Amino acid sequence: xxxxxxxxxxxxxxxxxxxxxxxxxxxxxxxxxxxxxxxxxxxxxxxxxxxxxxxxxxxxxxxxxxxxxxxxxxxxxxxxxxxxxxxxxxxxxxxxxxxxxxxxxxxxxxxxxxxxxxxxxxxxxxxxxxxxxxxxxxxxxxxxxxxxxxxxxxxxxxxxxxxxxxxxxxxxxxxxxxxxxxxxxxxxxxxxxxxxxxxxxxxxxxxxxxxxxxxxxxxxxxxxxxxxxxxxxxxxxxxxxxxxxxxxxxxxxxxxxxxxxxxxxxxxxxxxxxxxxxxxxxxxxxxxxxxxxxxxxxxxxxxxxxxxxxxxxxxxxxxxxxxxxxxxxxxxxxxxxxxxxxxxxxxxxxxxxxxxxxxxxxxxxxxxxxxxxxxxxxxxxxxxxxxxxxxxxxxxxxxxxxxxxxxxxxxxxxxxxxxxxxxxxxxxxxxxxxxxxxxxxxxxxxxxxxxxxxxxxxxxxxxxxxxxxxxxxxxxxxxxx
Amino acid sequence: xxxxxxxxxxxxxxxxxxxxxxxxxxxxxxxxxxxxxxxxxxxxxxxxxxxxxxxxxxxxxxxxxxxxxxxxxxxxxxxxxxxxxxxxxxxxxxxxxxxxxxxxxxxxxxxxxxxxxxxxxxxxxxxxxxxxxxxxxxxxxxxxxxxxxxxxxxxxxxxxxxxxxxxxxxxxxxxxxxxxxxxxxxxxxxxxxxxxxxxxxxxxxxxxxxxxxxxxxxxxxxxxxxxxxxxxxxxxxxxxxxxxxxxxxxxxxxxxxxxxxxxxxxxxxxxxxx
Numbered sequence: 001x002x003x004x005x006x007x008x009x010x011x012x013x014x015x016x017x018x019x020x021x022x023x024x025x026x027x028x029x030x031x032x033x034x035x036x037x038x039x040x041x042x043x044x045x046x047x048x049x050x051x052x053x054x055x056x057x058x059x060x061x062x063x064x065x066x067x068x069x070x071x072x073x074x075x076x077x078x079x080x081x082x083x084x085x086x087x088x089x090x091x092x093x094x095x096x097x098x099x100x101x102x103x104x105x106x107x108x109x110x111x112x113x114x115x116x117x118x119x120x121x122x123x124x125x126x127x128x129x130x131x132x133x134x135x136x137x138x139x140x141x142x143x144x145x146x147x148x149x150x151x152x153x154x155x156x157x158x159x160x161x162x163x164x165x166x167x168x169x170x171x172x173x174x175x176x177x178x179x180x181x182x183x184x185x186x187x188x189x190x191x192x193x194x195x196x197x198x199x200x201x202x203x204x205x206x207x208x209x210x211x212x213x214x215x216x217x218x219x220x221x222x223x224x225x226x227x228x229x230x231x232x233x234x235x236x237x238x239x240x241x242x243x244x245x246x247x248x249x250x251x252x253x254x255x256x257x258x259x260x261x262x263x264x265x266x267x268x269x270x271x272x273x274x275x276x277x278x279x280x281x282x283x284x285x286x287x288x289x290x291x292x293x294x295x296x297x298x299x300x301x302x303x304x305x306x307x308x309x310x311x312x313x314x315x316x317x318x319x320x321x322x323x324x325x326x327x328x329x330x331x332x333x334x335x336x337x338x339x340x341x342x343x344x345x346x347x348x349x350x351x352x353x354x355x356x357x358x359x360x361x362x363x364x365x366x367x368x369x370x371x372x373x374x375x376x377x378x379x380x381x382x383x384x385x386x387x388x389x390x391x392x393x394x395x396x397x398x399x400x401x402x403x404x405x406x407x408x409x410x411x412x413x414x415x416x417x418x419x420x421x422x423x424x425x426x427x428x429x430x431x432x433x434x435x436x437x438x439x440x441x442x443x444x445x446x447x448x449x450x451x452x453x454x455x456x457x458x459x460x461x462x463x464x465x466x467x468x469x470x471x472x473x474x475x476x477x478x479x480x481x
Numbered sequence: 482x483x484x485x486x487x488x489x490x491x492x493x494x495x496x497x498x499x500x501x502x503x504x505x506x507x508x509x510x511x512x513x514x515x516x517x518x519x520x521x522x523x524x525x526x527x528x529x530x531x532x533x534x535x536x537x538x539x540x541x542x543x544x545x546x547x548x549x550x551x552x553x554x555x556x557x558x559x560x561x562x563x564x565x566x567x568x569x570x571x572x573x574x575x576x577x578x579x580x581x582x583x584x585x586x587x588x589x590x591x592x593x594x595x596x597x598x599x600x601x602x603x604x605x606x607x608x609x610x611x612x613x614x615x616x617x618x619x620x621x622x623x624x625x626x627x628x629x630x631x632x633x634x635x636x637x638x639x640x641x642x643x644x645x646x647x648x649x650x651x652x653x654x655x656x657x658x659x660x661x662x663x664x665x666x667x668x669x670x671x672x673x674x675x676x677x678x679x680x681x682x683x684x685x686x687x688x689x690x691x692x693x694x695x696x697x698x699x700x701x702x703x704x705x706x707x708x709x710x711x712x713x714x715x716x717x718x719x720x721x722x723x724x725x726x727x728x729x730x731x732x733x734x735x736x737x738x739x740x741x742x743x744x745x746x747x748x749x750x751x752x753x754x755x
Binding site: 003004007038039042045046049050052053054056057058059086089090091092093 | 498501502505508509512513516519678681682685686689690693696697700701703704707708736737
């Protein structure tokens with residue numbers, strides 16, 4: 001493995017992050033040079049320097065090997081999270097070393113969990129930076145950086161291996177070169193349209209931009225302590241729901257829909273399952289809320305239930321109600337949403353509908369084979385036969401996911417958390433959702449957790465964002481063939 | 482449009498690479514230094530403000546205590562020790578002067594503390610001061626004027642007045658001054674917090690710059706070793722092997738700078754010698 005090549009490409013990613021820090025400093029400047037201006041400017045300079053330094057020595061390469069690709073992607077996430085702490089640390093306030101690391105990892109992995117007790121106290125520049133980390137993370141630090149840089153040649157394809165799950169890659173029927181432009185175009189368009197819609201619905205420009213960025217990254221970071229509940233507007237909630245839902249649908253399918261191709265949203269089995277699942281769960285929760293006298297009318301219960309279901313399933317974590325107080329059935333269903341999450345090839349985290357669908361079909365086929373031992377039954381998604389290797393990978397992923405959740409729960413409870421907090425925090429971090437239940441409910445945060453648990457949470461977030469194996473495989477990089 | 486950026490990053494000369502590396506380190510030092518100086522300047526300014534505010538508070542309290550003591554001395558002389566009008570005349574003036582000083586000092590304190598948590602204490606202080614001053618004025622207007630006809634102003638009634646009326650008020654005012662002194666120092670708390678925040682902001686950039694600097698220096702060492710020292714050693718080894726054992730000179734380099742040109746020239750020279 002050529003370490004110099006890995007350093008060069010991580011450096012390029014750092015340059016992009018530095019550009020966003022500079023943009024945040026510009027926001028600070030427009031806001032009358034608020035207290036985040038110098039921290040952001042200095043952080044931008046330090047990050048740019050770190051990123052540019054390798055370019056003085058390492059020359060461009062056309063071919064990147066598998067090992068190098070993995071190291072670049074995983075290294076970029078880690079380094080991005082480290083430099084992301086700079087503005088927080090220099091600014092001070094509630095940001096100790098651990099808190100700054102937590103907030104940075106939470107942003108870049110689009111988890112959206114926070115340790116801040118008073119978000120509105122932050123200057124606008126820092127709030128913008130906080131949302132920027134989520135926006136960069138949403139599209140994948142490496143993927144985003146490499147689209148704009150025109151010098152990669154064949155090396156581009158290798159770098160998508162970790163960023164996009166195997167299933168997502170199968171669904172892309174376009175050339176690698178097109179994939180990057182396609183993703184960025186869709187991501188940017190979605191963000192711009194959401195910004196305009198939110199502005200029209202009554203938000204200020206700053207809130208509209210930050211919430212659009214956060215919605216499209218399915219991160220859930222807000223500029224208000226009360227999150228989206230601050231506005232108490234059905235229009236704003238509706239717009240954010242649409243943005244979140246579109247952001248967790250495979251970007252290739254979105255592109256196909258927009259360009260009038262066959263494999264569009266309406267024909268996709270995965271998208272259909274995803275939408276139907278959300279609708280059914282929202283209705284059940286709404287009924288339980290009305291039955292429990294939580295809301296006076298079904299319409300109001302449905303409004304809050306639908307928003308929370310979409311927010312959790314899309315791994316965003318925005319809040320309009322305190323779900324901690326909801327009936328048990330609602331909590332169980334929302335936890336299930338935190339596990340399944342959105343579609344592959346999107347900004348979503350978690351197990352993903354694609355995998356759950358394949359697993360369900362594998363189980364169904366196994367039962368059929370037991371009834372008809374000589375039958376040849378294939379697992380198909382959208383009419384495409386899923387190979388045995390894919391099925392095996394899906395089952396391995398699901399088992400690994402469950403094991404990690406259990407290990408996470410043990411660690412949380414070991415440090416004094418109750419079972420509900422520990423279990424949901426573990427799921428919430430691995431699936432990059434953000435809020436859980438118990439001490440880390442939709443209206444509270446992770447600030448009360450001890451340092452060890454904050455570190456555990458960030459580790460789980462990183463593992464989840466890199467599709468579990470991305471980070472673990474890096475530990476065995478020397479033994480790769 | 483971006484040709485000049487490309488030119489910066491397309492460095493094919495050893496000298497330029499080293500220059501750029503050192504320039505980066507110098508720039509980092511300069512910026513972190515400038516940032517720290519800026520923040521230290523703020524720390525210094527905040528410290529000065531806090532010290533000044535503290536000094537002014539102490540001065541005011543000292544002025545109040547001094548005026549109150551002077552008034553007390555004068556009252557002891559007039560009401561307890563007593564004497565003829567000629568004896569008490571200087572105390573009479575002292576008393577008026579101390580009343581004025583006490584009034585001015587308490588009003589100044591009230592103005593300074595009007596927007597702080599200590600405002601209630603200064604309001605009480607002003608009220609008690611007004612009360613004790615009024616008491617003294619009434620004493621002077623009453624007893625002293627009565628004494629003018631008798632040529633002496635002290636009697637058992639004035640003793641009693643001092644002990645039962647004046648002394649308790651004196652204790653109240655002096656207690657309130659003590660309260661003001663401690664309270665005014667407590668009001669500097671937010672300023673001290675701000676100072677601590679600014680001090681942290683002055684230290685953090687330096688700490689982060691040091692970390693970044695260490696990373697840059699390590700990278701610099703790694704790259705110099707990888708792109709300069711190792712190739713030179715390899716060329717040297719290749720030439721040595723050729724001269725000693727006639728092993729064909731072949732040095733595979735992974736850079737595009739003067740070292741490649743050196744290798745090519747060595748190859749040309751060997752071919753020419755053949």
